[in-house]
Each structure stands twice: as C-alpha cells, then as structure tokens.
Amino acid sequence: xxxxxxxxxxxxxxxxxxxxxxxxxxxxxxxxxxxxxxxxxxxxxxxxxxxxxxxxxxxxxxxxxxxxxxxxxxxxxxxxxxxxxxxxxxxxxxxxxxxxxxxxxxxxxxxxxxxxxxxxxxxxxxxxxxxxxxxxxxxxxxxxxxxxxxxxxxxxxxxxxxxxxxxxxxxxxxxxxxxxxxxxxxxxxxxxxxxxx
Amino acid sequence: xxxxxxxxxxxxxxxxxxxxxxxxxxxxxxxxxxxxxxxxxxxxxxxxxxxxxxxxxxxxxxxxxxxxxxxxxxxxxxxxxxxxxxxxxxxxxxxxxxxxxxxxxxxxxxxxxxxxxxxxxxxxxxxxxxxxxxxxxxxxxxxxxxxxxxxxxxxxxxxxxxxxxxxxxxxxxxxxxxxxxxxxxxxxxxxxxxxxxxxxxxxxxxxxxxxxxxxxxxxxxxxxxxxxxxxxxxxxxxxxxxxxxxxxxxxxxxxxxxxxxxxxxxxxxxxxxxxxxxxxxxxxxxxxxxxxxxxxxxxxxxxxxxxxxxxxxx
Numbered sequence: 001x002x003x004x005x006x007x008x009x010x011x012x013x014x015x016x017x018x019x020x021x022x023x024x025x026x027x028x029x030x031x032x033x034x035x036x037x038x039x040x041x042x043x044x045x046x047x048x049x050x051x052x053x054x055x056x057x058x059x060x061x062x063x064x065x066x067x068x069x070x071x072x073x074x075x076x077x078x079x080x081x082x083x084x085x086x087x088x089x090x091x092x093x094x095x096x097x098x099x100x101x102x103x104x105x106x107x108x109x110x111x112x113x114x115x116x117x118x119x120x121x122x123x124x125x126x127x128x129x130x131x132x133x134x135x136x137x138x139x140x141x142x143x144x145x146x147x148x149x150x151x152x153x154x155x156x157x158x159x160x161x162x163x164x165x166x167x168x169x170x171x172x173x174x175x176x177x178x179x180x181x182x183x184x185x186x187x188x189x190x191x192x193x194x195x196x197x
Numbered sequence: 198x199x200x201x202x203x204x205x206x207x208x209x210x211x212x213x214x215x216x217x218x219x220x221x222x223x224x225x226x227x228x229x230x231x232x233x234x235x236x237x238x239x240x241x242x243x244x245x246x247x248x249x250x251x252x253x254x255x256x257x258x259x260x261x262x263x264x265x266x267x268x269x270x271x272x273x274x275x276x277x278x279x280x281x282x283x284x285x286x287x288x289x290x291x292x293x294x295x296x297x298x299x300x301x302x303x304x305x306x307x308x309x310x311x312x313x314x315x316x317x318x319x320x321x322x323x324x325x326x327x328x329x330x331x332x333x334x335x336x337x338x339x340x341x342x343x344x345x346x347x348x349x350x351x352x353x354x355x356x357x358x359x360x361x362x363x364x365x366x367x368x369x370x371x372x373x374x375x376x377x378x379x380x381x382x383x384x385x386x387x388x389x390x391x392x393x394x395x396x397x398x399x400x401x402x403x404x405x406x407x408x409x410x411x412x413x414x415x416x417x418x419x420x421x422x423x424x425x426x427x428x429x430x431x432x433x434x435x436x437x438x439x440x441x442x443x444x445x446x447x448x449x450x451x452x453x454x455x456x457x458x459x460x461x462x463x464x465x466x467x468x469x470x471x472x473x474x475x476x477x478x479x480x481x482x483x484x485x486x487x488x489x490x491x492x493x494x495x496x497x498x499x500x501x502x503x504x505x506x507x508x509x510x511x
Contacts, residue, residue, distance in 0.1 A: 004209065004377065011381060015388035019395075028395040055263050064265035068325060071339025076389040078333055081396025083407035105251065110472060111235035112243060115330035117413045119252065122329050135329065138253045142242075165406045165426055168419060174410070 010049075010063075011072050017045040018075025028081045085160050086117060087124035088176060089136065091143050092154040103147070105139050124159060124179070132157075133182060140184045155182045213372035216490035218345075219354040221378070222313070224482030225341050226303025229316045232338065232475060233297040240293045241286055243327055244271055249285065257328040269318060271326035292319055303345075306355020313350060317342035334476040340381065341483055348374040379487045383444035386460075390440025399437050402429025414471035439463060447488055457488050 020042035022028065024035050046052055053060040067073035091103040105116050123135050136155045144150060158176040236243065239251075246254045258272045271292065278288035296319045302312035320342060324335035349370045351357035398404035406429050410419050439459055446452040461481050468477025 001209070007377070008380060008384070011384050015384060019388060019392050022392055023395060026396070029397055030395065061265055061267070065267040068261075068265055068268040069321060069339075070343050071321075071336050074336060075392075076385045077392035078389060079404065079408055080389065080392035080399075081394075082398045083404045083411060086412050088412075107242065107251070108238035109235055111232075111475065112239035112330075113413055114473065115243065115327070115332065116251070118332045119329045134256065135252065138256065139251065141248070142251050160412060162407050162410055164403060165423070165429070168410075169423060174412075 013045055013049055014072060015075040017042055018077055020045065022077055022081055026081050085162055087120040088158050088160055089120055090156045091140060092156065093147055093150045094152040095149060096151045103143050136182050137184060152183060152185045209373055209376050210369045211372035213375055214490060215352040215371050217375045217486050218348055218352040218371060220489060221345055221486035222303050222306060222309060222352060224486060225345055226300050228338060228479050228482060229300030230297060233293060233300060241289045243330055244289055244323060246285055252329050254326050258326055261325055261328060268325050269322045271322045274322065295319055306351055306357050309350040309355050309357050313346035317346050334479055337479045337483065341479065344374055344378050382483060382487050386440045386443035390437055394437050394441060399433045402433040405429040405433045409470060416472045417470055436463060453488060454492055457484060460484055
C-alpha cells in the first residue's frame with residue numbers, strides 16, 4: 001500500500017510539474033500573468049521531488065533510478081500544448097577535387113527514422129550550445145565513416161516552418177529557417193560554429 | 198476510518214480473472230518482437246559506442262549517469278562482454294537476439310517471468326543508452342514491462358501453465374496489478390488531455406493539421422488532407438475530451454465500452470495517419486489489457502484463485 005501511494009504520488013507530481021513547465025514556457029490559453037504563478041508552483045513541486053538537490057545527492061539518485069526503471073521519469077504532454085515544428089540537418093560534403101555533395105543522417109528503417117527525427121528535435125531544443133555541437137559532430141562522424149575521402153563537412157541545422165491550413169491553401173509550402181552551421185575537418189580541431197538565432 | 202480502509206483495500210485488491218494478464222503478456226511479447234525486428238538493420242548503428250554508430254552511446258550514458266548512476270544501460274553489458282573477449286558489435290548482436298527471444302517467449306508464455314524480466318531489462322538498457330533517440334513508445338513499453346514482470350505470472354493461457362502446471366496462489370495481486378495499470382492510464386490520459394487543452398491549436402484544429410504535415414509524420418499527402426479540413430476542429434476537440442474525460446468515463450459500466458473503443462480508434466488513427474505503428478500498438482495493448490477483459494471479450498467469472506479452491510460440500 002505504501003509503495004502504491006508513493007508510486008502514484010511520483011506519477012502525478014512529475015506530470016503536474018511538466019504541466020506547470022508548459023504553462024510557464026509555452027504559449028497557452030492562460031494570460032501571461034499566470035506564468036509567474038506556474039513558475040513558482042513548478043519550483044515548489046520540483047523541490048518537493050528532490051530536483052533541487054545536488055545531482056550527486058543519494059536521495060535524488062535513488063529517486064531518479066526508480067523513475068527510470070519504472071518508466072515514469074517524464075510527464076505525458078505529447079504534442080502539447082501545441083505541436084512544435086521539426087528540425088532538419090543537412091551535411092555538405094566537400095571533396096578534395098572541389099566537388100560538393102549533400103547528405104542527410106541516414107538509417108535503414110522507418111522505425112529508426114522516427115528515432116532520428118526525435119534526435120534532431122532534441123538537438124534543436126537543447127539550451128546547451130556545447131551539447132548541440134557535440135551531437136552534430138558525432139552525426140558528422142557517422143557521415144565521414146561512409147565517405148572517408150571527404151575533406152571537410154559543413155553541417156547546416158535548420159528549423160522547419162510549417163504552413164497553416166489557410167497558408168497552404170494559398171500556395172505556401174514547408175520552408176526552412178537557418179539556425180546553426182558547423183564546419184568540421186579531419187584534423188582534430190574544434191568546430192567553427194556559425195550561429196543565427 | 199476502518200470503513201474507508203476496507204473500501205480502499207477492496208478497490209485495490211479486487212478478485213480478478215487473469216485474462217488481462219494474458220492480454221498484457223501476449224501483447225507486450227508481440228510489441229517487443231516487433232520493436233526488435235523493426236530495428237534489426239539499425240540496432241548496432243543506433244547503439245554503438247564511440248566511433249561506431251550514429252550517435253555516441255557513451256555520451257548518452259554519461260548524461261544518464263549525472264541523473265542516475267544505477268539506471269541500467271547497454272554499456273554495462275558491453276563491459277561484461279569485453280571481460281570475456283567479446284567485441285562490442287558481437288555483444289550488441291547477442292542482446293538483440295536475447296530481446297527477440299524474450300519477446301517470442303512472452304508471446305508463447307514459456308518461462309514467462311524470466312522472459313518478462315529479460316525483456317524489461319534489455320529494452321530499458323536500449324532506451325536509456327539510446328536516450329537521444331528514444332521517444333514516447335519507449336516510456337510506455339518500460340511501464341508495461343515493469344508492471345508485467347511484477348504481476349503474478351504465469352497466466353492460464355501461457356505454455357508454462359499448460360505444461361508445467363505451475364499454478365501460483367497469489368490471486369489478490371492479479372487484481373492489484375490490473376488496478377495499478379488502470380490508474381496509471383487514467384493519470385496518463387488526464388495529464389495528456391489537460392496539457393492539450395491548454396493550447397489553442399487543439400480547439401481550432403490547427404494542431405491536427407500540424408501533426409499530420411510535420412515531418413516525419415507526414416504520411417498522407419497534404420493536398421488530400423486539405424479536402425477534409427472541416428474535420429480538424431472536430432477531431433482536435435474530440436481528442437481533448439476523450440483524453441481528459443478518460444479517468445471519469447472509463448470506470449462506469451455505461452460509458453467504458455464506448456470510451457475504450459474511441460481511445461483505441463484514436464490510437465489506430467495515429468498509427469495509420471502518422472506512421473507511429475509501435476506507439477499505437479503499445480497504447481492499444483495497455484488499454485485493452487487494463488479495461489478490455491469482461492467488456493470486449495466474454496467475461497470470465499471464475500478467477501484462477503476460485504478455480505483452485507477445493508469444493509465445499511455440506
């Protein structure tokens with residue numbers, strides 16, 4: 001009975017925290033004045049869940065382990081409150097003879113394709129520039145293994161802009177906004193990011 | 198207080214048939230098998246470590262370690278394999294085979310508990326080590342497998358039951374674990390519906406349109422979708438109402454059947470129109486296991502517990 005109580009307290013608390021986070025950060029039907037209240041409430045819930053403790057704290061570690069093994073570490077706000085746009089990553093392969101080819105991150109199945117799309121969403125949404133660059137770099141390395149003769153790779157990361165229904169009816173189609181570009185060469189040099197926000 | 202405790206106990210530990218457990222076991226076995234088969238050509242590429250795969254597995258595991266050092270991961274098993282001289286590729290291939298075998302074992306009901314634990318552990322390792330590439334389907338598979346491995350297996354439709362005659366005596370827990378699954382689904386749909394209701398796009402149908410044209414879910418040609426545009430606001434509002442109303446209408450005998458059917462139709466539609474077959478399947482399996490027996494199928498009046506009791510003759 002105690003396990004049952006704790007288990008559901010965690011499920012509801014994490015779902016509540018994620019809901020409050022969405023109210024704080026996303027455009028919702030609530031007025032913007034509501035955001036400060038939801039931010040405070042989210043902070044309280046996070047603190048109660050031990051999320052404000054140091055990452056190495058044993059209580060936080062034990063709780064995180066249980067959440068992961070039970071599959072309840074996230075809330076359930078799929079495609080909510082609104083459906084976000086998606087992201088696209090294109091690799092520009094520069095060959096020693098001056099030839100340029102274009103490549104996308106490739107997998108063999110539709111199921112893995114959905115996972116790659118999720119990966120691009122995570123790259124696009126991460127607030128950490130270093131992590132974004134590292135992830136793009138590892139993807140560039142996978143392309144390099146398939147094209148070992150390539151001299152340099154330019155990775156261009158963009159956001160997909162989806163037309164609204166009425167825009168589509170008036171002829172507008174999907175477009176892309178340039179977000180970041182990284183240049184990689186075979187030498188062990190840090191990438192040179194070109195960023196447009 | 199005593200009366201409340203008694204009512205709570207009766208609610209949490211109802212006398213229950215194991216039909217729901219059979220559906221959950223066979224369904225999750227099928228899901229795991231499909232999951233493994235769908236990733237067969239990309240398994241090593243998705244989960245390889247430094248210098249071998251799409252994304253460096255070591256990076257995902259390092260980030261996981263910040264949150265939890267004890268969450269299972271493929272790196273542990275690769276390290277064990279390295280101790281006995283196995284290469285990373287070989288270990289990953291063996292793990293894929295083990296996952297497939299566990300899925301088939303669950304479907305057949307052979308060594309049900311062992312297969313449930315193995316499937317939960319291996320899938321969890323893959324989901325955590327592939328953290329950057331995992332999504333909702335992995336969460337729900339973990340949830341389902343977690344409850345399955347803790348439930349009183351084997352069920353009467355398993356081969357374990359047929360051949361080994363190993364009949365457990367813990368029938369009260371059959372009802373308990375079904376209740377846990379039911380309540381978890383109620384929480385899931387309520388919060389999913391609540392967060393959708395917060396966005397204006399679900400009320401005017403624009404989010405339905407965006408979901409259907411958003412790569413990689415753009416399975417249907419937008420030119421064809423435009424012809425059905427009047428349905429989008431209706432579908433958006435229906436999804437919000439179905440999800441947020443789930444914990445209120447799924448318990449009543451009068452509304453359970455229609456709610457369950459509507460939720461399953463919603464997931465079938467998501468699977469067909471957005472190409473999210475595995476996600477649709479896991480949600481249907483969990484829903485049908487939780488609320489289907491006795492409703493969509495013939496009601497099994499006798500519980501396993503009752504069948505194993507000796508008859509009392511006055």
